[in-house]
Amino acid sequence: MKTIDVQPQPLLGFARTLRIALSGVKYRLFRALVTVAVISVAMAFLMNILAESLIKMTVAATAKDQIAEMRLVDRWIARLSIPPTTAEIIASAARAGEPAEIENLRTLGRLDDAELTRLRELASAADTYLTFFSELNYGRRRVLVGSAESTAIFDRLQDATARETFFSRLAEMKTVRFVTETEAFDTLLNEWPVLRAYTERIREGQATAIRTVQDNLNGRTLMQSLRAAEGPFGQVIRDAGFNLSPAEAEHLSAKVGAVADTALIETAMNQADIRQAIAARLDILPGDVTPSRLWSLLSDRDNAAWYIGVMNEQGFAASGWQPDDVIALADSRARAQLLKQAERATMETGGGLMGIGQRMTWLAFVSMLVCAVGIANAMLMSVTERFREIATLKCLGALDGFIMTVFLIEASILGLVGGIAGTLMGLVIALLRMLGLFKSLLLESIPLGALVTASLLSIVIGVLLAAVSAVYPSLRAARLAPMEAMRIE
Amino acid sequence: MITTPEHTSPAAVAEASERRVIIRSVGMKKIYQRGAETTHALRGVDVEIYTGEFISVMGPSGSGKSTFFNMIGALDSPSEGRVFIDEVDVAQLTAEELAFLRCRKIGYIFQSYNLIQYMTALENVTTPMAFGGVTPDESRKRGMELLDLVGLKTRWFHRPIEMSGGQQQRVAIARALANNPSILLCDEPTANLDHKTGDEILTILQKLNQERGVTIICATHDHRMMNMCDRLMWIRDGAIERIARRDEVEVQLASIE
Ligand SMILES: Nc1ncnc2c1ncn2[C@@H]1O[C@H](COP(=O)(O)OP(=O)(O)OP(=O)(O)O)[C@@H](O)[C@H]1O
Numbered sequence A: 001m002k003t004i005d006v007q008p009q010p011l012l013g014f015a016r017t018l019r020i021a022l023s024g025v026k027y028r029l030f031r032a033l034v035t036v037a038v039i040s041v042a043m044a045f046l047m048n049i050l051a052e053s054l055i056k057m058t059v060a061a062t063a064k065d066q067i068a069e070m071r072l073v074d075r076w077i078a079r080l081s082i083p084p085t086t087a088e089i090i091a092s093a094a095r096a097g098e099p100a101e102i103e104n105l106r107t108l109g110r111l112d113d114a115e116l117t118r119l120r121e122l123a124s125a126a127d128t129y130l131t132f133f134s135e136l137n138y139g140r141r142r143v144l145v146g147s148a149e150s151t152a153i154f155d156r157l158q159d160a161t162a163r164e165t166f167f168s169r170l171a172e173m174k175t176v177r178f179v180t181e182t183e184a185f186d187t188l189l190n191e192w193p194v195l196r197a198y199t200e201r202i203r204e205g206q207a208t209a210i211r212t213v214q215d216n217l218n219g220r221t222l223m224q225s226l227r228a229a230e231g232p233f234g235q236v237i238r239d240a241g242f243n244l245s246p247a248e249a250e251h252l253s254a255k256v257g258a259v260a261d262t263a264l265i266e267t268a269m270n271q272a273d274i275r276q277a278i279a280a281r282l283d284i285l286p287g288d289v290t291p292s293r294l295w296s297l298l299s300d301r302d303n304a305a306w307y308i309g310v311m312n313e314q315g316f317a318a319s320g321w322q323p324d325d326v327i328a329l330a331d332s333r334a335r336a337q338l339l340k341q342a343e344r345a346t347m348e349t350g351g352g353l354m355g356i357g358q359r360m361t362w363l364a365f366v367s368m369l370v371c372a373v374g375i376a377n378a379m380l381m382s383v384t385e386r387f388r389e390i391a392t393l394k395c396l397g398a399l400d401g402f403i404m405t406v407f408l409i410e411a412s413i414l415g416l417v418g419g420i421a422g423t424l425m426g427l428v429i430a431l432l433r434m435l436g437l438f439k440s441l442l443l444e445s446i447p448l449g450a451l452v453t454a455s456l457l458s459i460v461i462g463v464l465l466a467a468v469s470a471v472y473p474s475l476r477a478a479r480l481a482p483m484e485a486m487r488i489e
Numbered sequence B: 001m002i003t004t005p006e007h008t009s010p011a012a013v014a015e016a017s018e019r020r021v022i023i024r025s026v027g028m029k030k031i032y033q034r035g036a037e038t039t040h041a042l043r044g045v046d047v048e049i050y051t052g053e054f055i056s057v058m059g060p061s062g063s064g065k066s067t068f069f070n071m072i073g074a075l076d077s078p079s080e081g082r083v084f085i086d087e088v089d090v091a092q093l094t095a096e097e098l099a100f101l102r103c104r105k106i107g108y109i110f111q112s113y114n115l116i117q118y119m120t121a122l123e124n125v126t127t128p129m130a131f132g133g134v135t136p137d138e139s140r141k142r143g144m145e146l147l148d149l150v151g152l153k154t155r156w157f158h159r160p161i162e163m164s165g166g167q168q169q170r171v172a173i174a175r176a177l178a179n180n181p182s183i184l185l186c187d188e189p190t191a192n193l194d195h196k197t198g199d200e201i202l203t204i205l206q207k208l209n210q211e212r213g214v215t216i217i218c219a220t221h222d223h224r225m226m227n228m229c230d231r232l233m234w235i236r237d238g239a240i241e242r243i244a245r246r247d248e249v250e251v252q253l254a255s256i257e
């Protein structure tokens, strides 16, 4: 039989293929625009939730540090009043971020370097198990360790029979996955007396230190005394055995001062005459004077100076105050409020893709699916409208692969344009919304790098989504019989 | 009605045998099955077409002319029987080989021109060349020559909507000639055109046949075609009713008048 001598068909230059695809877009511009709109809405949705969650995560991290710093006063009051529990000591030894906290443990427990290292090792192991037991549901815990809770569990399992029962029951519980190998837990239980002894030393050290500090209050409250933390009272704290660096002492006394001054200003506000004066100045009823109204009034220099005068007149000790001090107080109060609001708003972040949460991941997935159906439909329309053109191209010698490529490129172009438009839209909306929520806090903690990555990801998803949705329509176009070109409608 | 003797003259047969057969169909049938309805579009067609011939295919609407074209043009496969183009069995070809055949061997001219709407006249003409692997520069040069041949050199940048039907059909002819095919298949090329423009198209086809030796197979209702073709073929109800040389038919027509 005779065969024909085929030369392989050259791949049409990318430029020419792109032009045929682009012409398709131009030729049916309106349909293309509708498709782009569908893609951009879906991508805007995706980008919006991605960007918001990224911003929330960063803000949450920033707020967390600053809130910890805000609670410095509370921490020291607690530290100087009540000795910690064994579990608290273990947690602070296991998780302590700051060197100062570790130093505290060392001085209070009079531990040497080796002992300190050992303490931290054992504590971090113990902490893992404590978390495991606290998260275990009540019934199971009851079966495993009876009524014991927290570190009492370790005490209870010192007993050989109790420990044996524990391990055999744990082995029977098929649905519970223990955090480590059981051998490791056994080892820890054997070492528990050592850890317990360390924590006792720290606890007793701290109890003694607290007594020393309380004895040196000289009839003043702890709060009042802490105001002098940078001076003699700081030395008292240090002598008692706490680790308080001069820098921290200065910081602490400033904070205590601010807390006291803030309280004083708010107390003054409640005095009848002052309340009357504020109401007159604000032109509202005295009953409507609230701390937040007062503080927003005080962020102005003239008003601050006026209020200091009023306080002095009424016998509140504000003689040495400058308006700037009051404005600073107002600012730090506003900031504290902002941080608290940020903490509340970011409580539920985490989980799912880029921390958007399970529910949002699901919603995003569904929106992608709807979008894919929309694109597939639009591409099928495009193929149907261009039936004769496709068939003619095949009569002129186009291969199936070429036709397929043209339609995939067409869809990818739509995906790219829609992806870029949608991503920008979603990003802008997210930034505006987050600006409303976090105000100045947002500008300090904008995750630029992550946002750029998320934008690129979202554009790539747009293109891929369009290309994948166009696979079936493109296949239909490629399989079209060339004889359709002969048909006349 | 036209009636002719059963057989073509011995002289015609002798002349035909000197030339090579370029298209041969053997027992070609096409059955369309649509639901319960079965259409026998072709009921066994045996025909041989020689190189350099100009054949007119005539027949009433629905007789199977377009179906016949699809089969011998390698656009569709027959339900039964075989088609040989240049002695090659079309059914045996792979997708690439078919594309190659459509690109290089055959030029198609459609009743409704089928130009690509968003391309200029020149781009329409050069598209098959791109599929055939001709370089862009060479394509442009050859494209302009072909547009010159059909008298549209000055309108190379026009898009189909800016051209009359006759001009569009001339561009379509230039496109069909892009890769120097040895066969031109025309399905009612003048059906959508007025008398005068139809004449122009027919003149071009005749010139191509005489000067370049292109085999032309033309489905038509246009009786002017009879004056220029070598042979006429009538199809009725999916079967060849009659094939005759033009001189024989002319004798008949003359005798009727
Ligand atoms: N794709 C198809 N499916 C079903 N039937 C078809 C198909 N194509 C053609 N037919 C039928 O086959 C027969 C022949 O059609 P064809 O198009 O070949 O006629 P034609 O001679 O070209 O007519 P016209 O002069 O009107 O163009 C008709 O009865 C038609 O209905």
Ligand SMILES: [Mg+2]
Pocket: B065, B066, B067, B187
């Ligand atoms: Mg027809």
